[in-house]
Amino acid sequence: MPKQVDHRGRREAIARALWRVVEQRGVAHLTMRVVAQEAGISLGQLQHYFASRAAMLSFAMDFASEQTSLRVGQGLEKLGDRPHPRDVLRLTLAEMLPLHADARATSRMSAAYVLEALHDEAVHEQARRGLVEGRALVEQLVRQAVADGHIDSDRDPATETNLLLALTGLTPLIELEVIEPRDALTAIDLHLDRLFSGNEMRSSSGGLQWVP
Amino acid sequence: MPKQVDHRGRREAIARALWRVVEQRGVAHLTMRVVAQEAGISLGQLQHYFASRAAMLSFAMDFASEQTSLRVGQGLEKLGDRPHPRDVLRLTLAEMLPLHADARATSRMSAAYVLEALHDEAVHEQARRGLVEGRALVEQLVRQAVADGHIDSDRDPATETNLLLALTGLTPLIELEVIEPRDALTAIDLHLDRLFSGNEMRSSSGGLQWVP
Numbered sequence: 001m002p003k004q005v006d007h008r009g010r011r012e013a014i015a016r017a018l019w020r021v022v023e024q025r026g027v028a029h030l031t032m033r034v035v036a037q038e039a040g041i042s043l044g045q046l047q048h049y050f051a052s053r054a055a056m057l058s059f060a061m062d063f064a065s066e067q068t069s070l071r072v073g074q075g076l077e078k079l080g081d082r083p084h085p086r087d088v089l090r091l092t093l094a095e096m097l098p099l100h101a102d103a104r105a106t107s108r109m110s111a112a113y114v115l116e117a118l119h120d121e122a123v124h125e126q127a128r129r130g131l132v133e134g135r136a137l138v139e140q141l142v143r144q145a146v147a148d149g150h151i152d153s154d155r156d157p158a159t160e161t162n163l164l165l166a167l168t169g170l171t172p173l174i175e176l177e178v179i180e181p182r183d184a185l186t187a188i189d190l191h192l193d194r195l196f197s198g199n200e201m202r203s204s205s206g207g208l209q210w211v212p
Numbered sequence: 213m214p215k216q217v218d219h220r221g222r223r224e225a226i227a228r229a230l231w232r233v234v235e236q237r238g239v240a241h242l243t244m245r246v247v248a249q250e251a252g253i254s255l256g257q258l259q260h261y262f263a264s265r266a267a268m269l270s271f272a273m274d275f276a277s278e279q280t281s282l283r284v285g286q287g288l289e290k291l292g293d294r295p296h297p298r299d300v301l302r303l304t305l306a307e308m309l310p311l312h313a314d315a316r317a318t319s320r321m322s323a324a325y326v327l328e329a330l331h332d333e334a335v336h337e338q339a340r341r342g343l344v345e346g347r348a349l350v351e352q353l354v355r356q357a358v359a360d361g362h363i364d365s366d367r368d369p370a371t372e373t374n375l376l377l378a379l380t381g382l383t384p385l386i387e388l389e390v391i392e393p394r395d396a397l398t399a400i401d402l403h404l405d406r407l408f409s410g411n412e413m414r415s416s417s418g419g420l421q422w423v424p
Contacts (some may be wrong), residue, residue: 026331027239069397111327112385118320119238128388135390162382162391162399169381170374172326176340178347179374194406 007105011049014039015060020106027112050057054116058126061113064106064132071095085145086196089164092138093188096168099181107171124136150196160195167191223261226251227272231317239324244268255405266328270338273325276318277342283307283314297357298408301376304350308380311393319383350376362408372407379403 017039021030032053036046051054075091076083098104117127139161145151151160171186229251235244244265262268278351287303288295307414310316329339351373356361363372379400 024331028242028331030240077364092361108327108330111323114387115239115320115323117325117388119236119240124388128390131384131390137383159395159399159402161394162385163403164398165385166379166381169378169383171381172343173347173374173377175338176328176329176343178230178340178343183374185372187378188369190368190371191375 007049011059012063014046014049014056015063016042018056018060019064019109022108022112027108027115027211030057030112054120054122057113057116058123061109061126061130061157064109065134067102068095068106085141085148085150086192088141089138090188090192093164093167094185097181097184098171098185107175111171135161135165145196152197155195163191164195219261223271224275226253226258226261226268226414227275230268230272231276231321234320234324235317239320239327242269242324266332266334269325269328270335273338273342275360276321277346279314280307280318297353297360298404299363301350301354302400302404305376305379306397308387309393310383311396319387323383345374347377357408367407375403376407 014035018030018035021034021038025034030053032046032050035056036043039046046056050059057102072092072095075095076088079087079091095103096107098107113123113127117124139157142151142155142160142164143156146153146157147153169186170187173179174181174184201210226247228248229384230242233246233250242265244258245263247254247268248255251258258268262271284304284307287307288300291299291303300409307315308319310319325335329336351369354363354367354369354372354376358365358367358369382391382396382399386396388395
């Protein structure tokens with residue numbers, strides 16, 4: 001009987017090897033040969049799992065998105081049954097910034113991926129779809145927060161969503177140590193305070209409590 | 213007598229060839245050989261001007277920053293003798309986004325450059341210095357606007373500066389056609405309206421007039 005192989009596990013191990021290459025050596029070194037080496041397998045074995053560099057990158061990016069969602073999900077669990085939309089947004093934005101090793105790996109992956117997407121049609125479609133879906137989730141959250149009275153109804157959810165996602169623009173400032181991670185969180189908190197201003201009371205713990 | 217060669221002009225022509233490679237083919241193709249080909253010179257001639265890929269990239273990035281400053285400067289001239297700080301910021305931010313061909317080239321250059329900086333010490337130092345200087349200019353503008361009563365004095369100039377620079381985070385949304393260029397400008401205008409809110413009157417032309 002042939003040995004059972006955990007294909008999904010193998011592919012994830014390869015994706016993690018790819019992340020390490022991107023994070024530690026840079027996207028310029030991202031070839032199938034280098035990833036195979038980093039994953040400790042032969043090029044032939046790697047090609048068994050991914051037919052091309054684009055297919056490998058594609059899977060690694062999907063896996064990165066999943067891992068980010070997982071981290072956000074784990075953070076949400078700690079916020080209790082009905083987390084405040086401000087806290088959900090803060091957690092989501094913080095996980096999109098390179099503030100810890102895992103988030104840094106996925107952030108760098110994502111930056112490299114957008115650059116690749118500009119010159120590869122298949123990557124472009126996948127990257128675009130991912131961004132459209134992520135943006136839609138945030139806009140849905142903003143619309144619900146408006147409906148629930150957490151955000152003023154005169155705010156335009158589409159533009160507020162774009163301004164929230166724009167906060168990932170703090171990334172180069174953090175990566176090149178122009179600002180400290182705490183400065184980035186201060187900026188995010190200030191932006192969120194203004195978005196939710198007038199409709200909430202800040203709790204003494206620094207989180208926000210909805211006042212019914 | 214040897215032929216006079218315009219060295220600065222040659223280097224700029226090489227930098228522009230490098231931009232075209234980054235914009236049209238992507239940073240993965242950014243080798244000295246490809247740039248030489250794009251510039252229509254031999255690899256040896258290219259190496260006469262730049263000893264390494266890093267030196268070439270370094271010059272191309274400095275040149276890109278100069279060109280962006282030049283475009284902002286040309287825009288400022290049209291704003292008259294004492295441009296309003298809101299208009300200066302709008303112009304600066306708009307030129308940092310990939311909203312037209314030249315800005316797209318420098319924006320892509322800049323994104324590729326930040327990724328390179330993470331794995332090359334010399335590039336890191338230069339990129340960091342550029343960001344620190346650019347950030348300082350924006351913060352100086354914000355501080356002056358506070359001093360002149362254009363922005364409320366209870367705003368923290370450092371955090372407001374970080375939030376302004378974060379608006380470059382709209383770049384992936386524009387590049388991957390998730391939002392339209394006009395959506396990006398709407399978001400920037402809304403952010404600037406709030407920054408200057410309470411201290412100004414909006415003119416009917418859509419620009420801002422300071423009311424003394």
